[in-house]
Every structure is written in C-alpha cells, then in structure tokens.
Amino acid sequence: MTVRIAVIGAGLMGADHARIVAADLPGATLQVVCDSDAGRARTVAETCGAADVATDPEAAIVRADVDAVIIASPDHTHAPLVLACIRSGKRVLCEKPLSQTPAECLTVMKAEMATGARQVQVGFMRRYDRAYAEMKSALDQGRIGRALMMHNFHRNVATPAADFTGAMAITNSAPHEFDVVRHVLGCDYATISAAQAKRSDAVVAPVVMVLETSDGQIVTIEINNNAAYGYDVRAELVGETASIAMNPVAYTRTDRALAAGTAYDTDWRGRYAEAYRRQNRAFVRFVETGAFPDVAASVWDGYAAACVAEAGVRALAEGRKCPVERVPRPEFYA
Amino acid sequence: MTVRIAVIGAGLMGADHARIVAADLPGATLQVVCDSDAGRARTVAETCGAADVATDPEAAIVRADVDAVIIASPDHTHAPLVLACIRSGKRVLCEKPLSQTPAECLTVMKAEMATGARQVQVGFMRRYDRAYAEMKSALDQGRIGRALMMHNFHRNVATPAADFTGAMAITNSAPHEFDVVRHVLGCDYATISAAQAKRSDAVVAPVVMVLETSDGQIVTIEINNNAAYGYDVRAELVGETASIAMNPVAYTRTDRALAAGTAYDTDWRGRYAEAYRRQNRAFVRFVETGAFPDVAASVWDGYAAACVAEAGVRALAEGRKCPVERVPRPEFYA
Amino acid sequence: MTVRIAVIGAGLMGADHARIVAADLPGATLQVVCDSDAGRARTVAETCGAADVATDPEAAIVRADVDAVIIASPDHTHAPLVLACIRSGKRVLCEKPLSQTPAECLTVMKAEMATGARQVQVGFMRRYDRAYAEMKSALDQGRIGRALMMHNFHRNVATPAADFTGAMAITNSAPHEFDVVRHVLGCDYATISAAQAKRSDAVVAPVVMVLETSDGQIVTIEINNNAAYGYDVRAELVGETASIAMNPVAYTRTDRALAAGTAYDTDWRGRYAEAYRRQNRAFVRFVETGAFPDVAASVWDGYAAACVAEAGVRALAEGRKCPVERVPRPEFYA
C-alpha cells in the first residue's frame, strides 16, 4: 500500500516537493502535479515521473486516486485549499504560511476541530533540521540551564521581487524564525518591537525585531533579504549556564589567493534538503496512521506565527513595542 | 517493478544496509536477511521489515525471488560469495575489502570478465561522500592546479578487537583511504613506506604511510585506530595553486565551562550515512539498467586496494619503501 | 628623555597599567603608584619596580617628578582627578568611564577646552584592538559597502558584585560597546531601546539594546554579565554588499572525550592585552608630542558614551524607545 499524493503548485517549492515525493519517500507515490499553468505542471510531472497532471486544484484534491495533498501554491490560496482538503477528508501538508491573517487561520482551525481529528500539517520544516533539533535537545535535557535568549539571523542573497517591503520581511520571511524559536523554547511571544535600517539603494533594508516571551526570554530576529553575500541562517540559544549555536555546514574549505574560504549557498534548498525530507516522511506516516507527528507544526502553530507577524507589522509601522494577541489555545491542540 | 535484495550478513554493517534498503531506497525491497546466526538474521529482518530470513548465503543468493545481493558478511567470505553471485547472474554490492589478497581479487576479476559485463560494485562508499566529491571536482575543474599531495587521517575511538595489529591497520582500515585517494587523484600508487609509533599500553599504535603515485604525487595516510577522542576522518588535497580540505561537519557548537566545543561521533555511521545512501541508490540503478555507476568502485578498484595493502604490510615489516605491483589494467575496466 | 608616569589606583586595572608602563613602554617610567590603600600601592610598586608610592592622588598628580597620569581608581573619582590633572597641566589617560553623568563630562570638556589644547585621553582601548581595526578598515575602504547594522555581544563569566543591576550593565559594561561601535561606524546614536531577560536565580539577567544611528543604521548590543561559560566578546558589521565579523582568537584546539574544543578566558586581560599596550604607547607619544592620537577616545567620546548610557537606563526603566540627547559637538573635538 502506497500513499498517493497530489502536489498543488509547480513553482520552485512545489517542484521540490514533487521531487521528494517521487524519489525520496518510500511508501509514497506522486499521483498528480497540479498547477494553473498546465505546461509548468507537465514539466514537473515528467521530470519526476508523476502519474498525472491537473490545472484545477479543487478537482485534484477530491480525486479518488489521491490519498493526501501537499500545497505549495501561492500564499493567498493556502487556507482555501486546506479547507478543501479538510472537506474531502484528505490529510494535507501546507507550505508556510497557513495564512497571512490570524482570522483566516482561525477559520481553518474551526474546520479542523469539527472533524474531531488532526488533518493538517504546516510546512515549518526547520523543526526537522538537525541544528535546531540539537539546540532543543540541549535545552530540554538541561545541558544549558534555563533559556535566557535566542538570537536569529536570516539572510538571503536578494529578494525575489523589487517591491518587497519591510512588512513583507516580517510576514513572509520571519515566520520560519517565529515558529522554530517557539518550537525550541516551548513558549509563546508576549511583545514584539521592530526597527528597519536604511539602505542607499532601492532594495528592502534589513529589519531587526526584539520579542519578549511569556516566560521572560528575549528573542532577537534579523531579516536581511538583500544580504548579497549568500544564503545564511544563524541561531544561538543562550542558557543560564551555557550557550548552543548553529554552525555553518560546509564540507570543504579552500585555501587560495591569500584566503581560506568556505562556500555559501545561493538559496535554502541545500541547507534544508534533509529537513524537507524528514518533514515529508513524517507527513506520510501521519497519512498512514492518523497520529500527528511529534515535531510537526499544526494549524495552531500556523495561527501563532500569523499573530506575531501581524503584531510585528504594526510594531514596525508605529515604531513602538506591541503586544502579541492570541485566542486561548484549544484543548484540541494541547 | 522493484529490485528485491538479499543482504548477506546481519552484523553492524549488514544491519545498516538492511535498514537503508528497507527504509531509504525507493525502488528496492529487502527480500532476505541472511546470517549464519539465525537469531541475528531474524532480529534485523524484523526491525527492518524483511520478507524472509536465511542462514545459508549461497542458497539465499540463488533464490528466484532475489534480484540482487549486498554482501556484508565477514571479510574472508567476500570473494567466494561474490563469485557465487556472478555464477547465478545476480548483480552484487560487496562491502570492502573485495579480498585481502590480490590473487583472489584476480580470480573474481576473471569470473566477472567472463560474463562480458559488469556484475560487481565494491562498497568504497567514500566516493559518494560530499567532501571527497568537492575535492575531486575542484581538482578536475582546475581550481587548485595540478595535484601535488594528499594528506589523510583516519582515527577511530578504539579498535574492536584487542589483537588488532599494525598490519591489520593497513589491510582493514586503510583501504578506504587507498581507494578514495586513487579515486580523487585519478592515478595509481608506485611505492609505499610505513612506520608505526610506539604506545605505552597494549593496544595497536598508529601507522603512518607515505605513498608515491605514478604521477609523482606524495600521499600520506595516518591510521590511528585508538585515537580515543572520537571518530575523525580528515583529508587535504594540495594543488600547485591552491589547497582544498575536508571540514569537520558539526551542526552546532556549545559554549560551556570555559570552552567552545563541537561533538565527535563514536563511529562512522553518522558521518557517512548520506554516502551509503547514495552508493546504494547507485547500486539499485546499476541493477535496473546494467550500466555501471560512474563513481562506483569496481573489481579492479578492489584489486588495486588489495595490491597497495599487500605492499604496505611488507613495507611496515621490512622498514623500507616497497614498490606496489599490479597486473596491467584490462580494457574491460578502462 | 623618558615620560614619568603616575598610576592612580592599584586595583586589577591599575596593576595592569603599572605593569604595562614598567615593562612594556619604551620611553616611559613608572614613577609613582598611588592608592588609598598604602599596602596595595606598595605591592604593585614592588612587583613592577616603581620609583615611589603614594596614597593621596591629588598630591601625586602635582609632583614635579610626574610628567603624566594614568587614572584607574574607582569610577566616581575619574572626573575629579581628570580635572586635577588639567589644572596641573599634566596629560592624562583616564580609564572608562570618564563619568557616569553627561553633566560631569561637560564640566571636564569645558576645563579641557579652556586650556586650548587636548589634555585627556579616555581609555576605550578596544579602538586599538586588531579585530575592530580590521572591521573599521574594511568599512572605510569600501570593502563591505555602506554599513547597515552592527551586532555586539559582551559576556562575562559573572558579575563582580551580587547587587549588579540591569542599569549597571548599561552604565558600566556597555560603554565599551557604545564607544567602539561609534568609532567603527563613524556616527552617533539617535535612539535606544532596551529589554532585560528574566533569570531563575538572583544574579543580573542579560540586557539587549537596539540603537538607531543618525545615519539610519541599526546597532544591537547584548550585555550578559553572568554568561557563566567564559569571557566572550563578539561583533559583526553588516554592510550592503558584505559582512565582517570578529573571530574568536584561540591559538590551539584540543580533541578530547568526543569533543573538539577551544578555551575561553576568564576575563578581558588576555584578549585585550595587545590593545592596552598599543593604547598606552599612543598615550606616551601624546604626552611627548602634544598631538592627540588619531584612534584614541577624547573627552567628547567619553561624553557621547555617557549620553547614550543615560538614555539606555531610561529606556530600560520605561520599556520604550528613548532619544539620545547631546549638546552640539564643539569645533575643538572635530
């Protein structure tokens, strides 16, 4: 028995998911690749060896030969398509963000709770990254004492679009940090403040956020979408007795021309390939067993990320510290 | 269509191969786990979900429901079992060493050539490791100039057996270095000399080898089987204009008690997990297509490693530089 | 001709200055060691080979056999003793802070300006550290593009006193960061906000500050006075095209017990020994020539540090972003 998966969206991220399902997930089959651009769907389907292609996502979701769905279509379609999956009883892995508004996340939450069981996994794949896992494990096992601070840096070579803004840095780039820090620390955000540097050119300048958690920890997050020098994610978790930090991972270093150097990637795919693989394997087991994976992000986690992003946008616009508001956590997501 | 694989040998290495086949190789099925110790075979088979178990390797090889074989039984059984695979027309991935004597390797070579096609892949998995691949690529693309030297260090926490000797360091541990250096440099060894340090206790002391290649490069290899501090493999390839070296891979570092530290593994499995996975995937494709994988080690490579090991043992015993002798390379392995 | 120096204060810092003057400054002589505790003065004087000891700092300053003064006495005495030096026409190197109140700094400024020439060097020795010098040079030479952010981390093993507070982290520990960042960036602070983590024990918890400069850069500063694991200062300067960061300096690394480790110091003296030496040499040349050293910190710099510290204390107390206020910079300090 194999899990037959429909991948919705055949862009960069969808193509990656299709490849993982087809080549890297024993127990799963790439059944349909769906994209509103039929040619793009066909290219990905042929490259990966999918059984079929489609252009209408809702139709693809309800197909009898589809057991589960991975959503990697444009951000604003995420929540409606997740709702369609819930309606048709198909478990779904939805790329982040679940939605950019907390309100829409709550709609999804209500729909999922109405089914009486977990249906939705949100694609915060960093929870499956070895570095964050080692940090969380060090904290949980008491090897660094109680957590005091977590410092996070997210740097891209350049923004995909010229009209990227500081608010988008908070809503589109920062959610990975918002979620993985919550996951590692095991707590929620109370306040957020944000400041943006000035650049001499037209591209978006870096944003620095400071968050306070409900347990009194300080979290800093830098989002630098035009770092130019490479794709670079860093994190350090500072405890009361010790500190644990992410190492850059480079398999070789080269001595040349009066310098010793290691290479940066141009994007996230190399750094997180293993995390995506583990996340998607966990999803296949979730589909098979119905047991929500320990490490995975839920609809609640997607909602929590949307809440802090919303407060962060306000904090940046108003130049002041803002509270992060949330509804109480339902027992369903305990 | 799936490739049904028999894994011969259910020790540490065989269990690892069984796990990879069962959980990590789309397109392959773990059909039989075979070990002379029936209980050990059963344990591995149950853990991994194998279809069947067996205690007689020759019988397992000829089964109709077995398409291909992975040999991970004791070293002295490797060549006889590879010959059995060749006889029954089953492609085989044989753990290193192919044999500890060049003569026996030649017997395998003759049998394989008689079939008119490649049947045997030798398990020098380091060829699939990213660090060595980056070093080879840097050399082949001219980014470091012509190769001058390659320095190699192989360190284990401790030898498995107390009666491990310096000669065994050369015949059992060094072949990985012998092979991957030949692979990276693309040349063969002309001479070898070897020296062994003295320890104050009873365990085997490190052996240092210096080899000259047919192209005039110098290769140094340290085998330290009782390094105590951790499992640690290092390599540096020095070119005429630049140098490229293997980095230690550690996802995190910890600051504690007046020190910044990164962890060592206790054995090779973490460091080379990805290389084994890639190697075994290449083997499945080899079984499916009959095309020998570009990067994989052949019977000729197994023979070359045995020749240099034999000369190394002599060099260590006699305290002098010894020539490495080989038959001419058959066109079949060009 | 040698510069005869009086060192005022024979505590940890004063003893270090006495040692540098006596053993490491060609062209200078350690003439007097002065401390209100006569025994402490004598111990330092004997260890370093000083010509004389004293207990009254004002008397020591006016001595005819004293050409110049280094002040390393308790913080609240700094400004009054600097004024005494100015009155007696002795050039002075004053340990940081010049004063903890901007108002007192303005008094010193007025006194120095009244002499018509520079008399006072403030001991912000990090300006003489190689790492910061390399960062400044990279920025000034255009090798990283325009500066966008500077991240700074200051960690001590433990606070000297149990009643150390978050406000003291800002007034006593952070001034080194405040000054060296201003020096590297070549600009001033516009606003500051501050947050403090919570600890589970009684010692002072870390403080995180975010500052905006008049040029639109973002500066983050962490002061963690009870980091436990070691003395650790870090800094990264992020430019529009590249980034330059301070490396940890460790001459050796040790592989032991499944870890590779490098050592941390327990305090600042090892890390900044060379910077103190260079700073004090610059001071001797200043005394000899009257030309204020290029890199050194002036009374204006001491005032600037006091202004931002004062605003930081307010920001922490009020939980909001505060403007940093200063009088206009006099031409005298241009």
Add this chain to the structure above:
Amino acid sequence: MTVRIAVIGAGLMGADHARIVAADLPGATLQVVCDSDAGRARTVAETCGAADVATDPEAAIVRADVDAVIIASPDHTHAPLVLACIRSGKRVLCEKPLSQTPAECLTVMKAEMATGARQVQVGFMRRYDRAYAEMKSALDQGRIGRALMMHNFHRNVATPAADFTGAMAITNSAPHEFDVVRHVLGCDYATISAAQAKRSDAVVAPVVMVLETSDGQIVTIEINNNAAYGYDVRAELVGETASIAMNPVAYTRTDRALAAGTAYDTDWRGRYAEAYRRQNRAFVRFVETGAFPDVAASVWDGYAAACVAEAGVRALAEGRKCPVERVPRPEFYA
C-alpha cells in the same frame, strides 16, 4: 643600565631585529647596525634610530660600546661570527641556522664550553610562540597522554630564489620544524626518510619527511615552499588520549561573494611577531643575568637541527630511511 646591542645584517630579518630592539625592548638600546652594504645599514639605522652604523661585523662585535650581539647576516657567516662573539666575551643571539654543517656546530660548541658558561642563544623563535607553548604545556601536564605523533606543515607563498632545491627545503626551511618538534616532544630523532613530489613547473616541489624519535614517536613534516595560497604553518600533536593542534589565527572573517573567508599573511612576520619579541626579551635578560633562558635554543639545539638536516638531505638523495647521528650530549648542555 641598558644593554647596548649590535645587529649584524640589515636584510629582512636584521631590519626586523633592529626594529624590535629599538622599539620593543625596554632595557635595550640599538647601538650599531652593521651590514656589508653601508647604504642598507644606514637605512635601517635611520628608520629605527640606531646610534651608529658599521660595515665590518668583527669590528662591530669588539666595540667597547657594544654589550651584546644579534646575528642576522647570511647563513654561512653565522658560525664564524658567533665564534668572534665568544672570543670577545659578548653574548650573542644567532639567527638560525647556527651552521649548516654539524662539524662547524661542534667547533662552536667547543669554544662555548671552553668559556665555562653559556654565551650563545640560537634564534629558534617558535619556542616562544603561544601555540607551541600551549602544545608543550598540554603534553607536559599529562592532558593528552603520552605523545604518539606530531604532524607539521610549513608553507610559503613562494621561494625567494628560483634555484631553491629540495635539499635546501630540508636545510633552510625545515630546521624550524626540526627544532620546535624536539622542543615540544623533549626527545631526539633516530631516523629520517624524505620524498619529494613532482611539479609541472620549474619551482621547487614540496618535500615530505617522516622521522622516528628515540622514544618511538612518528613525526611528519611537509615543507611546501611554493604553496602559492599564503604563508601557513600548521602543527598537531597527537597523544594517546587526546590531540592538540595549532589554530589559524585570524582576528576577523569576511562574508562576501558566496564565501566566508579569513586572510593569510604573505610571510612569517605577522604570525611570529610576538614570538620574536618574547625571544629577544629573553635574550636581554640572558645578557643581564648570565642565566640561560629556560625555553631558548642553545648551541646543542643548533647542532641537533644540523644533524637531522644532514641526514634528511641524504635520505632524500638516496630514497631511503637514514639514521640521524650525533655525538653524545655534553653535561654542559644538560
């Protein structure tokens, strides 16, 4: 009282010694700079502020206003000038090598012993380098167990002269390694073998040596005089329970153009500036007190280096392992 020093030789190395004496050695004065090229002597003397210049080294040595001598003239003049210093009762710091022939070293040894006291310090300054000191200290304090191996790499950007040979790599470059390894391990060499790589161009190819000590340790030394990429010295001391290695020392690292990089120096002066300073301070104390410095290299150490170099040249020429021969160590050098 100040020690008045004559520096013999105003080349690269002599100019550096003159600068150290003049600017960095409290208690010493640069009295004379002597070079057969009067213009060169004058340039260095003026730059450093020497009292006088000279062109005849023997005359400079015997001057009444010279208390001690530093020899940095061409290698073949070292031993004769050291003998002249001994004759005139002046303590001397002689740049390495003391001589390139063991026989000439024995002549100096005899002359020094005839005075009944130590007169000569040999300029193996690496003994004063922090990295080697930390390695020796780790070994002596039992923190790595008994020493098993020491690996050493010496790389220059390029040889100064085109006619540099492999033999010269052994006699001119390797002595630093020969000496500091003996110093760290506290033992002597029994045998040496040597091999040289082949280059595709005319410059000298790297030489790799393997030495066995009288205590059964293995020492490897690579001398790569045309490494191209930078000046780079590495060392690792492997003990029975742990290993300690030299770290590269770089104060900053730069992220730029898809790479993280740290800089190499073009020559040894930056890396060993502190070691030269410490060595020369020890020499001044030696002159003042007559007590030979603990760490410093003696005539015996110069002789030991010459013996192993001589055996190494033979080993390279004959392609075989050669014994290292020495006279018994006189009680005078115990």
